[in-house]
Amino acid sequence: MIVSLSIPEELLGRFDEVLSSKGFRSRSDAMREAIRSFVDEADWESSDGENQLVITTVYDEHGPRGELSTLQHRYEEIRMMLHLHLEKGQCMELFIARGSNAVLREILGKLRRIKGVRSIRFISTATGIH
Numbered sequence: 001m002i003v004s005l006s007i008p009e010e011l012l013g014r015f016d017e018v019l020s021s022k023g024f025r026s027r028s029d030a031m032r033e034a035i036r037s038f039v040d041e042a043d044w045e046s047s048d049g050e051n052q053l054v055i056t057t058v059y060d061e062h063g064p065r066g067e068l069s070t071l072q073h074r075y076e077e078i079r080m081m082l083h084l085h086l087e088k089g090q091c092m093e094l095f096i097a098r099g100s101n102a103v104l105r106e107i108l109g110k111l112r113r114i115k116g117v118r119s120i121r122f123i124s125t126a127t128g129i130h
Contacts, residue, residue: 015027015030018030040124040125041124043101043124044101044124046101048101049100049101050098050099050100050101051098051099051101051104051124051125052096052097052098052124052125053095053096053097053098053104053107053108053122053123053124053125054094054095054096054122054123055094055095055096055097055107055108055111055120055121055122056092056093056094056095056119056120056121056122057092057093057095057111057117057119057120058086058090058091058092058117058118058119059090059091059092059093059116059117059118060089060090060091060116060118061089061090061091063091063116063117064114064115064116064117065083065091065093067114068081068093068111068114069081071107071110071111071114072095075097075099075103075107076099077097077098077099077100077103077104077107078095078096078097078107079096079097079098080095080096081093081094081095081096082094095107104124108120108122
């Protein structure tokens with residue numbers, strides 16, 4: 001399907017710079033990716049629906065490893081965990097989770113309450129149309 005857009009020249013110029021620097025082959029490829037992100041964000045914000053999350057947590061080496069492992073066993077939505085050693089004394093736990101938005105939000109809430117977790121970041125990808 002072809003869609004026509006009106007975009008200010010300055011914004012289009014910046015868009016072209018960014019898509020080139022990120023390796024997109026065309027404006028269409030970059031626009032499809034931008035639209036997917038826009039829709040994914042809206043899906044994540046809705047109370048219904050399902051998502052896939054990649055969650056990273058950073059914590060001190062002698063931190064909450066046991067609590068993180070317990071969380072993995074409590075939620076079947078957490079499909080995988082990967083432990084990484086960062087700089088001396090710092091660790092990262094990478095979670096891959098898939099499930100209802102409500103349960104994924106619950107998991108994020110529990111992670112935020114674990115003492116010793118210094119940073120939590122996540123990327124959500126709706127499981128709907130792509």
